[in-house]
Amino acid sequence: xxxxxxxxxxxxxxxxxxxxxxxxxxxxxxxxxxxxxxxxxxxxxxxxxxxxxxxxxxxxxxxxxxxxxxxxxxxxxxxxxxxxxxxxxxxxxxxxxxxxxxxxxxxxxxxxxxxxxxxxxxxxxxxxxxxxxxxxxxxxxxxxxxxxxxxxxxxxxxxxxxxxxxxxxxxxxxxxxxxxxxxxxxxxxxxxxxxxxxxxxxxxxxxxxxxxxxxxxxxxxxxxxxxxxxxxxxxxxxxxxxxxxxxxxxxxxxxxxxxxxxxxxxxxxxxxxxxxxxxxxxxxxxxxxxxxxxxxxxxxxxx
Amino acid sequence: xxxxxxxxxxxxxxxxxxxxxxxxxxxxxxxxxxxxxxxxxxxxxxxxxxxxxxxxxxxxxxxxxxxxxxxxxxxxxxxxxxxxxxxxxxxxxxxxxxxxxxxxxxxxxxxxxxxxxxxxxxxxxxxxxxxxxxxxxxxxxxxxxxxxxxxxxxxxxxxxxxxxxxxxxxxxxxxxxxxxxxxxxxxxxxxxxxxxxxxxxxxxxxxxxxxxxxxxxxxxxxxxxxxxxxxxxxxxxxxxxxxxxxxxxxxxxxxxxxxxxxxxxxxxxxxxxxxxxxxxxxxxxxxxxxxxxxxxxxxxxxxxxxxxxxxxxxxxxxxxxxxxxxxxxxxxxxxxxxxxxxxxxxxxxxxxxxxxxxxxxxxx
Ligand SMILES: Nc1ncnc2c1ncn2[C@@H]1O[C@H](COP(=O)(O)OP(=O)(O)OP(=O)(O)O)[C@@H](O)[C@H]1O
Ligand SMILES: [Mg+2]
Numbered sequence: 175x176x177x178x179x180x181x182x183x184x185x186x187x188x189x190x191x192x193x194x195x196x197x198x199x200x201x202x203x204x205x206x207x208x209x210x211x212x213x214x215x216x217x218x219x220x221x222x223x224x225x226x227x228x229x230x231x232x233x234x235x236x237x238x239x240x241x242x243x244x245x246x247x248x249x250x251x252x253x254x255x256x257x258x259x260x261x262x263x264x265x266x267x268x269x270x271x272x273x274x275x276x277x278x279x280x281x282x283x284x285x286x287x288x289x290x291x292x293x294x295x296x297x298x299x300x301x302x303x304x305x306x307x308x309x310x311x312x313x314x315x316x317x318x319x320x321x322x323x324x325x326x327x328x329x330x331x332x333x334x335x336x337x338x339x340x341x342x343x344x345x346x347x348x349x350x351x352x353x354x355x356x357x358x359x360x361x362x363x364x365x366x367x368x369x370x371x372x373x374x375x376x377x378x379x380x381x382x383x384x385x386x387x388x389x390x391x392x393x394x395x396x397x398x399x400x401x402x403x404x405x406x407x408x409x410x411x412x413x414x415x416x417x418x419x420x421x422x423x424x425x426x427x428x429x430x431x432x433x434x435x436x437x438x439x440x441x442x443x444x445x446x447x448x449x450x451x452x453x454x455x456x457x458x459x460x461x462x463x464x465x466x467x468x469x470x471x472x473x474x475x476x477x
Numbered sequence: 478x479x480x481x482x483x484x485x486x487x488x489x490x491x492x493x494x495x496x497x498x499x500x501x502x503x504x505x506x507x508x509x510x511x512x513x514x515x516x517x518x519x520x521x522x523x524x525x526x527x528x529x530x531x532x533x534x535x536x537x538x539x540x541x542x543x544x545x546x547x548x549x550x551x552x553x554x555x556x557x558x559x560x561x562x563x564x565x566x567x568x569x570x571x572x573x574x575x576x577x578x579x580x581x582x583x584x585x586x587x588x589x590x591x592x593x594x595x596x597x598x599x600x601x602x603x604x605x606x607x608x609x610x611x612x613x614x615x616x617x618x619x620x621x622x623x624x625x626x627x628x629x630x631x632x633x634x635x636x637x638x639x640x641x642x643x644x645x646x647x648x649x650x651x652x653x654x655x656x657x658x659x660x661x662x663x664x665x666x667x668x669x670x671x672x673x674x675x676x677x678x679x680x681x682x683x684x685x686x687x688x689x690x691x692x693x694x695x696x697x698x699x700x701x702x703x704x705x706x707x708x709x710x711x712x713x714x715x716x717x718x719x720x721x722x723x724x725x726x727x728x729x730x731x732x733x734x735x736x737x738x739x740x741x742x743x744x745x746x747x748x749x750x751x752x753x754x755x756x757x758x759x760x761x762x763x764x765x766x767x768x769x770x771x772x773x774x775x776x777x778x779x780x781x782x783x784x785x786x787x788x789x790x791x792x793x794x795x796x797x798x799x800x801x802x803x804x805x806x807x808x809x810x811x812x813x814x815x816x817x818x819x820x821x822x823x824x825x826x827x828x829x830x831x832x833x834x835x836x837x838x839x840x841x
Contacts, residue, residue, distance in 0.1 A: 371564070373562055374564055374567075376529075376531050376551070376560075376564065377558075377566070378566075378577075379530070379531075379550070379552045380529055380531075380557060380626075381552075381581055381625070381629065382553075382578055382581040382582050383552055383581045384581075387581060391577075392566060395568045396568055
């Protein structure tokens with residue numbers, strides 16, 4: 175290469191970087207800025223009326239899992255926090271499982287409709303998603319409260335004689351989250367099923383696979399990328415869900431999101447809130463890591 | 478034995494229904510190599526799909542060894558398909574693809590391993606057993622599709638253009654392999670191809686199809702030498718069509734009839750079939766004559782006369798294009814012999830001679 179050409183290439187490379195710089199700066203600040211602030215706050219001292227005081231302390235992190243007995247100064251696990259962690263993880267996992275169990279057949283049904291019908295079905299799935307979350311959550315409340323539609327119908331049918339208490343239970347939270355996040359499961363599964371070559375299904379039948387075997391050995395493995403994406407899309411926001419447990423759990427079935435909100439509000443313990451936020455982030459990352467690893471190795475084991 | 482009886486398949490369309498199969502009937506014997514031949518879109522794949530169970534016919538029935546095949550779902554039919562589109566499972570390796578059918582039949586593990594190894598060997602894919610199907614070439618995919626369909630040893634194997642993506646040499650090898658395999662396993666082959674040469678060399682019998690109907694069924698020889706109608710004569714090989722007048726039927730059961738050609742000369746030609754010969758009435762008919770069945774002679778000895786229009790050298794043989802006196806072009810083919818010298822040149826007057834029984838009257 176001649177010197178002139180070399181200079182030209184270098185120049186081009188430099189100008190490309192310069193053009194990218196604004197975007198990179200924004201990305202860097204937007205992605206890590208808030209995170210750094212939260213990280214910083216988690217190591218400060220709580221102010222008496224909220225906010226933080228600028229002195230180093232690990233009390234925030236300390237209180238995530240442990241608590242000091244008020245009188246004896248004895249260290250014990252923070253049972254309340256642990257049970258909230260556990261409920262958050264459990265409900266989020268269950269939400270992912272339930273949305274999968276409902277979402278997979280739904281996506282399959284839509285993907286096997288004639289092309290023109292599919293868009294209509296997809297629209298029906300997406301419309302609730304465009305509706306305000308609060309409105310949807312209150313609608314569910316209306317459905318399942320003691321004098322709500324479900325209880326009234328059951329009473330009228332004579333199946334029960336006193337209303338079932340559904341609102342403010344874990345069931346209510348689960349029901350609400352599954353309903354709210356269902357589209358996030360259906361969409362990616364539909365995307366991978368729509369690309370599926372249904373001649374492969376015929377080839378499966380041709381080679382003596384029953385419907386169930388075709389589903390298990392052919393359709394499901396080929397839809398797996400969609401299932402993985404859907405599970406992540408449902409699990410991650412479920413873990414930090416705030417509105418649904420607040421409204422349908424009635425302050426009794428707290429999840430991590432509510433606990434964090436509590437620290438920044440009534441609890442006036444911002445460092446603890448910040449530490450809890452980062453704990454949530456850590457749980458999400460660990461869960462994703464484990465999940466993606468497991469999903470990946472299974473595939474390798476097969477192929 | 479597979480019996481296809483009056484099978485019709487109509488695909489409903491938005492404006493207009495489309496009849497892909499219009500009353501197809503045929504019988505395929507056990508261990509027969511039966512070929513479906515026809516132009517694109519004539520319904521070959523559709524017929525295979527009906528037999529395999531992916532399409533349910535609008536009417537008609539399909540019997541396997543006398544039992545109704547249509548009552549069974551595709552996964553219970555002892556029929557395997559080599560798909561035109563291969564349809565290999567992209568999430569499985571070559572070996573896993575081949576093992577799939579055997580696994581579904583719950584064969585013992587050791588047997589599966591052995592059969593898969595044999596099949597890989599047969600289609601020469603052993604070195605690529607562990608590759609993903611997306612990492613092999615089109616021809617290799619076709620071979621895997623073949624191995625996958627053969628592995629469970631079905632009673633009937635449906636092959637939808639299984640060799641079309643292979644190069645000439647490999648195709649010849651695979652043709653021989655297929656024939657050998659078919660003889661060895663006793664599997665009935667129903668084979669679809671576009672390649673007439675392949676159809677003629679490999680088949681026990683051929684069904685020529687057009688626009689959803691079967692036009693003629695017969696051995697390669699019958700199909701080539703005695704095409705029953707213009708479509709078949711035209712579709713298989715090259716053919717000259719000339720018009721003539723039917724003047725008499727020989728009553729000797731030879732299936733020969735007498736016709737008068739354009740120049741007024743009479744000759745003997747084949748009737749569409751020997752039992753039809755006696756039922757034919759005099760009048761204008763169309764004759765089909767293969768290019769290699771006529772002989773180029775001096776003008777006075779010819780039954781048909783004309784002027785040599787073109788001479789095309791093809792290596793193994795030479796094509797002579799003759800402009801007949803009554804209009805129309807006749808193409809004649811002669812094998813080249815060593816030392817033979819052609820003293821004919823374009824523009825010369827020539828004659829065409831036909832042996833007794835050369836030429837075939839076509840059904841209208
Ligand atoms: N599902 C379907 N709906 C509507 N029409 C169809 C359908 N399947 C096939 N056809 C039509 O039926 C006709 C026969 O199709 P088929 O696939 O059997 O042809 P083919 O003989 O196998 O052709 P090729 O040699 O090109 O593979 C075609 O005109 C095709 O367009
Ligand atoms: Mg076809």
